[in-house]
Amino acid sequence: MTNELPVAGRTPLARQLMMIGAALVLVALFAQAWVVVQARPQDLVTGAHGMADIISRSLPPAFDQFKPTLMPVLETIDLAIFGTVVGVLLAFPLSILAARNMTPAKPLYYAARGVISLTRSVPDLVWALLFVTAVGLGPFPGALALGVHSIGMLGRLFAEVIEDMDMGPVEALTLTGASRLQVFAHAVVPGVLPSLLGIALYRFDENLRSSLVLGFVGAGGIGFFLLTAMNLFQYQTVAFLLIVTFVLVTCAERMSAYLRRLVA
Known part of the structure; x- marks a missing residue:
């Protein structure tokens, strides 16, 4: 006879120890983050009068800035639309090459993954700065930045959806002698299209928010208008622009949620 407990008997204790260990690691990570960021909650109390003054x-x-704001609002929306559409059009073929179950060759797989990683790892703000130096100030460099950054984000998510798709229809069409194009059009696209549309709509939400920040580097939209008002200490205009931004983002979220329900 052995005194060793069965594996099943040790499992709850092992799980508890793992949970305790994970909790201690999280606490340690938060503690070092608290030190590194030099967190001083008491400063919020002592500096509250400054925020109250602003x-x-x-x-x-x-609210008299409604008419001058119409064009920046339109630019912000169009930045998100342009960036999302360009990102989808370029990310989709890349995602086919970057999906293990669809790529025609390993070199193409690694090349597509490399492009996706590069465009995703560089922040859209950096892309905007690069394009501003190339084409000048205005909404166009912001739209290009959103489009390039969207390639990486959408390409990665699209590739994961394609890799997780049901391969039954693909195998069935392949056995019937269908060409690669026919398999792609009749098995791959119908199987992943609803998920891809949902991801694209989520990305539109993100691009709309990002377009607000890109205006800070001269890429047009509400962000540029907001930065100008802040530099001129026009806080009433800033407050109005923040209200406009809130309404714009809320409407975009509701519209995206409605469209996702339609394609689901």
Whole structure:
């Protein structure tokens, strides 16, 4: 007879020890982050009067800026639309090459993965700075930056969806002697299209938010208008632009949610 407990008897204890160990690791990570970022919560209390002063000077919002804001709002929306469409058009063929179950050759797989990683790892703000130096200020460099960055994000997600798709229809069509193009059109696209559309709509939400920040580097849209108002200490205009931004993002989220329900 052995005194060793069965494996099943040790499992709950082992899980508890793992959970305790994971909790200690998380606490340690948060503690070092607290030190590195030099967190000082007490400064929020002592500096509250400064924030209150800015808020008081922001009221009431400058609603008379409605008409001058229309063009920056349109630019912001169009930046997101252009960046999303360009990202989808370029990311989809890359995702086919980057999916293990669809790529025609290993070199193409690694090349596609490399392009996706590069475009995703460089922040869209850096892309915007690069394109501003190339084509000048305005909405076009911002649209290019969103499009290039979207290639990486969409390409990775698209490739994962394609790799996880049901290969039954693909194998069935292949056995019937269908060409690669026929298999792609009649088995791959119908199987992944709803998921890809949902991901593209999520990306549109992200691009809309990103387009606000890109304006800070001269890429047009509300962001540029907002930065100008902040530099001129026009806090009432800033408050109005923040309200416009909130309404714009909320409407985009509702529209995207509605469209995702349609394609689901």
